[in-house]
Amino acid sequence: MAEERSFELEIITPERSFYKNMVTMVEFNTTEGQIGVYKNHIPMTVIIKPGVLTITEEEGKKQAALHAGFATILQEKVTILAEVIEWPDEIDLERAESARTRAEERLRAGDAATDIVRAETALLRAMARINTIR
Amino acid sequence: MASMRDIKRRKGSIQSTQQITKAMKLVSTVKLQRAKTRAEQTQGYFSAMYDTVQAMLSRSGNINHPYLKGSESPKKLVILVTSNRGLAGGYNSNVIKLVTQGDFKKEDVIVVAVGKKGKDAMKRYGYDVPYDFSDIVESPQYSDAMQLSNIVLNAFAKGEVGEIYLAYTHFKNTVVHVPTLMRLLPVDKAGMEGKQETEKSPIPMNYEPDDEEALNLIIPKYVTSLIFGGLVEAAASENGARMQAMDSATSNAEEMIDKLTLQYNRARQGSITQELTEIIAGAQAIS
Numbered sequence: 001m002a003e004e005r006s007f008e009l010e011i012i013t014p015e016r017s018f019y020k021n022m023v024t025m026v027e028f029n030t031t032e033g034q035i036g037v038y039k040n041h042i043p044m045t046v047i048i049k050p051g052v053l054t055i056t057e058e059e060g061k062k063q064a065a066l067h068a069g070f071a072t073i074l075q076e077k078v079t080i081l082a083e084v085i086e087w088p089d090e091i092d093l094e095r096a097e098s099a100r101t102r103a104e105e106r107l108r109a110g111d112a113a114t115d116i117v118r119a120e121t122a123l124l125r126a127m128a129r130i131n132t133i134r
Numbered sequence: 135m136a137s138m139r140d141i142k143r144r145k146g147s148i149q150s151t152q153q154i155t156k157a158m159k160l161v162s163t164v165k166l167q168r169a170k171t172r173a174e175q176t177q178g179y180f181s182a183m184y185d186t187v188q189a190m191l192s193r194s195g196n197i198n199h200p201y202l203k204g205s206e207s208p209k210k211l212v213i214l215v216t217s218n219r220g221l222a223g224g225y226n227s228n229v230i231k232l233v234t235q236g237d238f239k240k241e242d243v244i245v246v247a248v249g250k251k252g253k254d255a256m257k258r259y260g261y262d263v264p265y266d267f268s269d270i271v272e273s274p275q276y277s278d279a280m281q282l283s284n285i286v287l288n289a290f291a292k293g294e295v296g297e298i299y300l301a302y303t304h305f306k307n308t309v310v311h312v313p314t315l316m317r318l319l320p321v322d323k324a325g326m327e328g329k330q331e332t333e334k335s336p337i338p339m340n341y342e343p344d345d346e347e348a349l350n351l352i353i354p355k356y357v358t359s360l361i362f363g364g365l366v367e368a369a370a371s372e373n374g375a376r377m378q379a380m381d382s383a384t385s386n387a388e389e390m391i392d393k394l395t396l397q398y399n400r401a402r403q404g405s406i407t408q409e410l411t412e413i414i415a416g417a418q419a420i421s
Binding site for chain 2: 042
């Protein structure tokens, strides 16, 4: 049965091939919301928003913080072109925490000079990092 | 004939030059290996990106998106990737020539210089060089490419420039580097290396959000990846070019040293012969 449920997942970053294996499910955050992909999904291209990437393999789950890029979903294969992605052990928790506080403050202050979109993305990114570790 | 001392001095100076070129060759060989591996690693990302964008464009033939159409402005923005240091043979001048000897009008070109050599040369020729990113040449990071593409995309979106080009040296293999001028925006479909009729997937692709929105978000990433690919390849080409240049400089020095050694030995022989003749002549005169 295992064979029938699993599909190929490949994650590529500009600097390296990040991950390549057979998996049964992959979940991540897109511009349209959280999605989970099983085998035989309809072909789709989605844009990624910062969030936690969860890979479900036969042996267990793996998580990573996925920040930007897009994914091409085919029935037998999912390719994620990630501009920025990190495994939990590559994340600096302290830095993420301080980035979160900074972004939150900036959003709360909300004066005209702040770039709301940028602050929001920064917050999302920090949250993704923190959630990946926990 | 030059005196023995002159020849000896000349030989010494060439020998020390040879030592320098030899050392530079070794350094760039090591750097080349590293840069080459990096260039190979980025290939996967780039080709996946290329395929996706190709597939999108072949579907969205009639979308009138600004990224595909371009604006009225006659200005052209050229990202010129050169090196920070010289002694790399024709590496820098070949790329610069692409811009100066192409059919671009000097007044219409805005240069974004990546690399000191290119910046200096373009300024000397009287081009407008408002941006300088020379510090990223040595080891380009993806974030550098993002910063660069932000600037050019902004200029494009505001209509300040009508077209964006990337001038860099394509790294074909260790010995072949091709100076290349590539149009980044507007994305041109036909010009994309004739890879048009690759097998189209039988199942139509869905886009989420819709096509136009997706194009809006993916094209900047595409441009960034092209710029990053260009930077990484240029770094590899630079070291390849320098390695070649230094290799031939070393062997030229070798040749010259051989020639000078021969001359030196002749001169030495000549002076000994002359001395002997003088002594014999002197002895004969006395007796």
